[in-house]
Amino acid sequence: MNDDLASLKTRFEPKEAKQLKLDRQMNAARFTACGKYLLAAGHDGLVRRFDAAADEMPELKPLVGHGGWVQALALPKKRDEAQAVDPAEDVVYSVDSWGQLRCGSFVDEAAAPRWVNKTAHDGWILDVTLSPNGKLLATCGIDRAVRVWSAADGSKLHEFSVPECETLSVIFAPDDGSVLAGDLSGKVRQWELASGKLTREFDATSLHKADRLQEIGGARHLLFNPDGTKLLCAGTKPKNGGNVQGLPTVLVFDWTSGQLEKSIELGKEGDVYVTDLAFHPAGFLMATVSGNPGAGKLVFRRLEDDAAFFETTKMPNCHSLTLHPSHQKFAVVATNGGSNGNGRNLAKDGSYPGNFSPIHVWTLPDPVA
Known part of the structure; x- marks a missing residue:
């Protein structure tokens, strides 16, 4: 794309189509590869x-x-646009705060799970990802372990440890030959699966700070660009703890050299965290941001540009983003307006109303039209 920012906005500015009303908070949402279902991970x-x-x-x-x-x-993906998902791949892999890893059909809610591991980790599993070839799963969590599993039967194939702190994010390399994990300190480690050796580290420690007896930030989200030449690491450049303040940031590394190429800031200090990333097939990055109560952003930006061509603060505290396989719509998990924590007033009936997550569904214009 050689368009200027105004042209890009004209071509790709989204419109909100609907909100899906929920009674609980959601951590993430993903469209299935067939495009027929939207799945959301709930509290x-x-x-x-x-x-x-x-x-x-x-x-x-x-x-x-x-x-x-x-x-x-985590969900299987189509290998290419012409190939439909095999019926055997109509499955979702899900993880929870009790350490369970689960595989089951997303089509038939009454079907027995394909397999379940209730003790995949000792406590909270923070991320799960599927390898590009669909054969492997990787998980990470607060027990400082990174584990690789067979997607077919859930058997454990590899285990790696991060001795310093919990691991927040995990991803496979584009060639399926290694797994990477980002931790709370901002280190991103790469292990070769064939040898089990730690082969290199990416320095994302600018996304971490120890302040006010808190460990803030970390390498919270990992993503490769579509051609696998760049590794993106998202989080915040922290300013202080307590009521955490920081710049929502995406670090862009060259995959071959491991060198940091660019640091992209997607907001101000009160916006704090980049929470999710996705690439549109047209080549731009889609990102969600969540910060102080009520502060949320959706941002569209090309990596090579110095500014976003679209952003909106309409949705408070955005936590997740998923692009439909048609590329004609996407969904954002956000937070209800007026959300707060300690000190919230009771309802008239004496109950304590919790927060909830509306899922905002947006449509994208057809850039060819």
Whole structure:
């Protein structure tokens, strides 16, 4: 794309189409590769399902079986646009705050799970990802372990340890030959699967600070660009602890050399964290941001530019972003307006109203039209 920023905004400015109303907070949402379902990971231990093929996207019966918060989801992807997902791949891999890793059908909520590991980690699993070839899973969590599993049967194949602190994010290399994990200190480690050796580290320590007896930030999200030449690491450049302040930041590393190429800031100090990333096929980055209560952003930006060509602060505290396989719509998990924590007033009936996560569904214009 050689367009200027104004032209890009004209071509790709989204419009909000609907909000899916929920009664609980969600950590993440993902469209399935077939495009027929939207799945959301809930604080209530459910994987919520929505009919993404219908205009109103009604909620379907949820997937059950988790004990704690469902933290993250991983789904098989089409190998190319012409290849449909095999029926055997109509599965979702989900992890929770009790250490469970689970594989089950996202089509039939009544079907027995394909497999379950209730003790995949000792405590909270913070991320799960599927390898590009769909054969391997990787997980990481607060027990400072990174584990690689067979996607087919859930058997453990590899285990790596991060002795200093918990691991926050995990991703496979584009060639399936290694796994990477980002930790709270801002280090991103790469292990070769064949040898089990730690081969290199990426320095993202600018995304960490120890302040006011807090460890702030960390390498919270990892993503490769579509051609696999750049590794993106997202989080915040922290200013202080307490009421955490920091610049929402994406670090861009050259995959071959491991060198930092660029540091991209997507907001001001009160915006704090970049929470999720996705690449649009047209080549630009889509990002969500969550900071102080009520502070949330959706940002579209090319890596090579010095500014975003689209952003909106309409949605408070955005936590997740997922692009539909048609590239004609996307969904953002956000937070209800007026959210707060300690000190919130009770409702008239004496209850303590919790926060909830509306899922905002946006449409994208057809750039060819």
